[in-house]
Amino acid sequence: MIVSKRNLKLKASDPAPKIDWAAVDAAPLAGTPDEDSPELTAAQFAELRPLREVLPSTGKTRITIMLDDAVLQAYKARASGRGYQTLINEALRRALVADELKEVLREVIREELHAA
Numbered sequence: 001m002i003v004s005k006r007n008l009k010l011k012a013s014d015p016a017p018k019i020d021w022a023a024v025d026a027a028p029l030a031g032t033p034d035e036d037s038p039e040l041t042a043a044q045f046a047e048l049r050p051l052r053e054v055l056p057s058t059g060k061t062r063i064t065i066m067l068d069d070a071v072l073q074a075y076k077a078r079a080s081g082r083g084y085q086t087l088i089n090e091a092l093r094r095a096l097v098a099d100e101l102k103e104v105l106r107e108v109i110r111e112e113l114h115a116a
Contacts, residue, residue: 033039040048067088075084075091 028034072084075087078084079087
């Protein structure tokens, strides 16, 4: 099977794609500068900074998390498939607020019981 745009997504049962190594070898080298991407000078290279230093922070961090399939499906269904991660984030934020409120209430109850 030759890889194309149509069959780029393979199933686990699909055989490994055949690679046309002659075409790969004949293709221009990606590392060779051209008019669209000229080689950087030493001064230009020295000015480069990581994106995290240049772009403003979104206030969010990408993580990997394991969730139950049922939980993920429920949030995807609520969000109609789009924005489910935002819904999960909002639920976690509400849980944090609820936990803080519970702790404040416990303190008030303890103080009232102690005063009585």
